[in-house]
Amino acid sequence: MTNQxxxxxxxxxxxxxxxxxxxxxxxLKIADEAAVEKVYLGEVICSKRAPLFDPHLEQVVTRLENxxxxxxxxxLSETTSxxxxxxxxxxxxxxxxxxxANDVSALWHIKGRPHTIGPHMNAYNEExxxxxxxxxxxxxxxxxxxxxxxxxxxxxxxxxxxxxLEVQVYGRIGLALSARCYHARTWxxxxxxxxxICDIDCDGMDLHTLEGKPFLTINGIQTxxxxxxxxxxxxxxxxxxxxxxxxxSPHSTGTLETIEAFDGVLNKKxxxxxxxxxxxxxxxxxxxxxxxxxxxxGFEWISNGSHD
Amino acid sequence: MTQLFxxxxxxxxxxxxxxxxxxxxxxxxxxxxxxxxTNARNFPGLNFTxxxxxxxxxxxxxxGAKVLSAINxxxxxxxxxxxxxxxxxxxxIGVDAAIIADIGMADYMHKSHPDHRMHxxxxxxxxxxxxxNFYCERFDIKRVVLxxxxxxxxxxxxxxxxxxxxxxxxxxxxxxxxxxxxxxxNYVTGLSTNMDGVCSPANFVxxxxxxxxxxxxxxxxxxxxxxxxxxNAGYPTICKGRYNTVHKQEYYAFEEPISLNLTALLPDLMKxxxxxxxxxxxxxxxxYVRSVVSEFRGAVDxxxxxxxxxxxxxxxxxxxxxxxxxxxxSKTWR
Numbered sequence: 001m002t003n004q005x006x007x008x009x010x011x012x013x014x015x016x017x018x019x020x021x022x023x024x025x026x027x028l029k030i031a032d033e034a035a036v037e038k039v040y041l042g043e044v045i046c047s048k049r050a051p052l053f054d055p056h057l058e059q060v061v062t063r064l065e066n067x068x069x070x071x072x073x074x075x076l077s078e079t080t081s082x083x084x085x086x087x088x089x090x091x092x093x094x095x096x097x098x099x100x101a102n103d104v105s106a107l108w109h110i111k112g113r114p115h116t117i118g119p120h121m122n123a124y125n126e127e128x129x130x131x132x133x134x135x136x137x138x139x140x141x142x143x144x145x146x147x148x149x150x151x152x153x154x155x156x157x158x159x160x161x162x163x164x165l166e167v168q169v170y171g172r173i174g175l176a177l178s179a180r181c182y183h184a185r186t187w188x189x190x191x192x193x194x195x196x197i198c199d200i201d202c203d204g205m206d207l208h209t210l211e212g213k214p215f216l217t218i219n220g221i222q223t224x225x226x227x228x229x230x231x232x233x234x235x236x237x238x239x240x241x242x243x244x245x246x247x248x249s250p251h252s253t254g255t256l257e258t259i260e261a262f263d264g265v266l267n268k269k270x271x272x273x274x275x276x277x278x279x280x281x282x283x284x285x286x287x288x289x290x291x292x293x294x295x296x297x298g299f300e301w302i303s304n305g306s307h308d
Numbered sequence: 309m310t311q312l313f314x315x316x317x318x319x320x321x322x323x324x325x326x327x328x329x330x331x332x333x334x335x336x337x338x339x340x341x342x343x344x345x346t347n348a349r350n351f352p353g354l355n356f357t358x359x360x361x362x363x364x365x366x367x368x369x370x371x372g373a374k375v376l377s378a379i380n381x382x383x384x385x386x387x388x389x390x391x392x393x394x395x396x397x398x399x400x401i402g403v404d405a406a407i408i409a410d411i412g413m414a415d416y417m418h419k420s421h422p423d424h425r426m427h428x429x430x431x432x433x434x435x436x437x438x439x440x441n442f443y444c445e446r447f448d449i450k451r452v453v454l455x456x457x458x459x460x461x462x463x464x465x466x467x468x469x470x471x472x473x474x475x476x477x478x479x480x481x482x483x484x485x486x487x488x489x490x491x492x493x494n495y496v497t498g499l500s501t502n503m504d505g506v507c508s509p510a511n512f513v514x515x516x517x518x519x520x521x522x523x524x525x526x527x528x529x530x531x532x533x534x535x536x537x538x539x540n541a542g543y544p545t546i547c548k549g550r551y552n553t554v555h556k557q558e559y560y561a562f563e564e565p566i567s568l569n570l571t572a573l574l575p576d577l578m579k580x581x582x583x584x585x586x587x588x589x590x591x592x593x594x595x596y597v598r599s600v601v602s603e604f605r606g607a608v609d610x611x612x613x614x615x616x617x618x619x620x621x622x623x624x625x626x627x628x629x630x631x632x633x634x635x636x637x638s639k640t641w642r
Contacts, residue, residue, distance in 0.1 A: 078486055079436040080457055081639070088438070104411070105438035122488060124382040124503065127412025145491045145500055146384070153385035175492050176485040176547075178562070179435075179457030179635055180642045186556050191642035207561055208552045209531040211524075215551065216492075218561065223485070225495060291498065297528060298495035 007239050009262055010038040010166060012119075012249040013074045015174070015219055017049050017198040024056035026250070031060075031067035034256055035263040038245070039064050040100055042074040044120075046181070046220045047087045048194070070098065077102040077120040078177050078221065100141075112136045119143055119168060119247075120177070124150065126157050133163045141166040141247060144173045144229070147295040148237065148307065155242025164244050169235065170258055170279075171249025172204065172217055172286070173225040173298060182218045191221070202252040203284050214286070227289035227299050232275050234293055234305070235265055254282030312578040314612035315585050318376065318475060319601050322354040322590035327364050327375075329594045334605030337374035339407065340364070340590065346394040347378040348409070348431055349590045350505030361401050374404035380429035381505040382410045382488070392416055399424045407453065408432075409488055418447040427451040427475070431488035431502075437469035444472050451475055453586065455487050456568065457635045460576045467581035476577055479600060479622065480588025482568040482634050483507070484547035492546040496528040508545040515541075525549075533565075540565075567626035568634050571604075571619040575611050577636075600625055 011030060014023060030039060041060065043050040064071050075091045076084055085105070092099055092109035101107055102118035116139040117123055117132050123140050132140055140163055142151065151167065158165040183205060184194040198205075204217035204224055217224040228251075231238060235246070246266075248258055261278040264270030270278070279288075291300035294307060319335035321327035330338050341347025343355040356364060365375045377398040383391040391413050398406045399421045406424065408414045409431035417426055430453040434440045443449045451473040454463060467474055485492065490507075494500040497512045514526040523535045525544035532549035535541045542548055542565025551561045568588070570577065577585065585608065587600055603622050610617035623631055635641045 078433075078489075079439065080462065085436055085438065088436070103436075103439065104432075104434060104442055105436045108438035108442040120489065122382055122411070122502065124410065125385045125388050125412050127383075127388055127416050128410060129385075129412070131412055131415040143491075143502075145494050145503070150385040157385075173491075173495075175495050176490040178485050179455075180484065180562070182561055184642075186553055186559075186561065190640045192639055205553055205555070210534045210550055210552060210558060211531045212552070213530065215530055216495075216546075218553070223492065223562075292491075292494065295498060297498040298491065300498075 007244050007246055007266060008037040009035060009259060009266065010245050010247045011036045011040065011259070012168065012171065012247045013040040013042055013044050014250050015045055015222065016202055016204060016252070017046075017052075017196060017220070018202055018252070019199065020052050020056055023053055024060055026255075027060040028063050029256065031063040031069060034259045036069065036248070036259055038070045038072055040072050040074045042091060043087070044074050044077050044102055044118075045222050046198075047076055047081070047083045048191075049196070050087055052196075072098040072100050072116055074100040074118060075102050075106045077118070078179070079103050079105045080179055107135065110136065114138050117141060119174065126153065129154055129157060129163065130161060133161050137163060139164040139166060139245060141168070141245065144168050145292045145298065148234075148241070148293050149295070151238065151241045151243060159242050165242060166245025166247055167231075167238060167243050168229060168247040168249055169231040169238070169262065171229055171251060172227070173229050173289075173292070174222055175216070175225055175298070176223040178221050178223070181220050182223070183220050186218070225289065225298060226286055227301075228283055228286050229290065230279060230288040231290055231293060232262065232265065232279060233272050234290065235262070235272065251284050253284060257282035311614045312575060312612045314608060315578055315582055317601070317604055317608055318584045318586040320480075320587055320590040320592065320597060321364075322349065322592070324356065324360045324364050326590075326594050326597050327368065329598050330601050331368055331371055331373045333598045333601035335373055335601050337376055337404070337584070338368060339376040339378050339586075341378040341380075342394050342397070344390065345381055345503070345505050346391050348380050348429075348501070348505045349378075350381070351510070351591055354591060358397055358401070361397075361403070365401055365403055369402075376405045376407055376427065377403040378407045378429065379413065380407050380409040380431045382502040383413065384503045388412065396420070405450065414443065414447045414449075422448070425450050427453060429453055429488075430455055430477070433486050433488040435486070437466050440466065440470045440472065444470065451583065453477075456482055457486060459639055460573060460580055460636050463577070463582065464580040473583035474581065475584035475586050476582045477568060477588055478570040478574065478577070478585045479604065480568055482563075482566070482588075482632070483545070484562040496530055496546065508543065513544055564630060566630040566632045569622055569626055569631035570633055570636055571607055571622050573633060573636055574607060578611065596625060
């Protein structure tokens with residue numbers, strides 16, 4: 001298999017608990033209007049949420065495929081309870097579908113069939129990349145904390161061993177997973193008795209320090225950055241590393257505009273500066289960050305592109 | 309109570325002196341790491357040089373104790389050689405097992421040292437029988453250190469469905485995030501728990517007292533908690549801080565500053581088929597190690613002889629004198 005030459009935009013899975021109709025309408029719009037080539041679909045955070053979207057799944061998949069998108073089914077990122085294990089098996093053991101593995105238990109079910117390694121899989125180095133590829137991975141999405149130097153080393157190897165490399169370039173950053181649901185905890189409930197309270201926060205729940213400074217974002221069992229990752233200024237460098245998949249993580253507003261801005265840069269219709277202005281106008285109500293890329297604190301925004 | 313299988317007591321050794329203390333206090337095995345980023349407790353003043361490891365292994369083996377070498381962080385691309393060297397050295401020094409987290413390093417160890425015993429670190433986050441079975445099948449893992457997110461009932465189930473031994477944490481500091489899947493420290497400090505082996509590094513910690521003696525604890529530029537003068541201040545880790553949301557104010561959004569103490573659940577864990585009980589705390593003092601290890605030695609021996617030991621002393625050793633059974637007792641923790 002040869003490595004893809006030209007980079008493509010991909011759309012990561014919706015990570016939040018949106019109303020099912022909103023979820024459906026979002027994907028129908030993506031199918032019809034968005035310049036992404038791959039769409040990751042499925043519940044990554046909480047097995048309890050998954051059935052909420054099932055009624056619309058077939059329609060969404062059909063429409064996305066008719067729109068020329070490749071659909072990849074993402075698995076859960078953490079597997080503990082019996083419900084988790086059943087959902088993991090249902091997705092990962094399905095033959096004839098593209099699967100993104102987000103937990104090692106997925107690999108047990110996939111049994112070497114071609115698949116994608118998701119950003120929760122800790123593919124940090126050459127040996128991991130070789131192992132995953134030998135085990136059937138055709139595409140690997142790096143952990144969001146991977147610095148530029150790591151991307152560079154892996155990009156070189158990816159080309160040599162014939163696996164595609166993907167990184168998240170936009171959207172809130174997944175920082176941690178837990179067995180405990182922090183949405184439920186905020187409402188004095190437990191994961192089992194949550195009554196799906198996470199549905200009130202369509203881009204997660206902001207967590208502020210006691211001094212009032214915005215800090216993190218709660219999304220059920222996941223803790224995300226408060227800031228919104230934006231690597232538009234680094235796009236050329238990332239592509240030069242050999243990264244071929246550029247992942248945009250969806251939010252409740254501005255996702256189509258975000259895709260347009262990145263697509264504009266990829267197709268030389270926009271300069272990075274022009275795209276940055278568009279992203280500024282369509283962003284969620286949080287500042288941009290790109291610190292991880294520069295091996296700096298992840299919340300920071302490095303505006304001059306300096307690796308010092 | 310009937311007699312129970314006596315599990316191995318696995319104790320922390322941040323330094324050679326702690327290693328000797330732990331063994332003298334009754335540890336069946338100690339776990340320790342090399343200096344540098346190859347283990348998940350890469351703190352200043354902790355861990356072993358190669359020479360210290362050689363001496364320590366020799367000393368422990370003479371006393372019938374095992375030494376487990378933690379090589380349980382994730383090398384970033386471009387620097388895997390440091391981790392490979394650590395694995396090769398641990399094997400040649402003769403540690404009883406290497407504790408590995410990174411899947412690439414597990415593959416390396418399995419290929420380079422197929423006959424050497426490998427344990428799967430808690431940092432690998434293998435929380436289901438399917439994940440554990442995958443590691444066992446591919447790398448011949450002999451023991452899994454279970455994430456601290458399972459109930460005892462779930463541990464029993466895992467035990468029945470996997471071919472390898474189980475090691476479970478029973479005491480000490482409990483992180484709230486799934487092990488090996490937390491970049492919170494890196495988000496604030498630029499140093500990574502997975503890649504650099506640090507969590508809430510001390511050189512980024514600040515304490516600021518105001519005129520009313522309220523103490524603000526800070527990691528980098530973010531306030532983690534504000535502690536009034538009548539409260540015990542815990543070490544500022546992000547997952548044990550107090551925060552505000554629109555819906556709730558000044559609350560421990562993730563967890564309170566408490567320690568794990570499963571002493572009362574030991575018989576249940578022993579019945580669930582746990583082979584080894586692990587005590588956290590490579591960063592703790594020798595006095596702490598001595599107290600905790602001897603208390604646990606007594607408790608494990610008593611339980612395995614069918615007796616009920618006095619376990620009250622361990623409460624005084626928990627963080628902020630607050631203890632929890634975490635996820636282990638029931639799912640309501642979640």
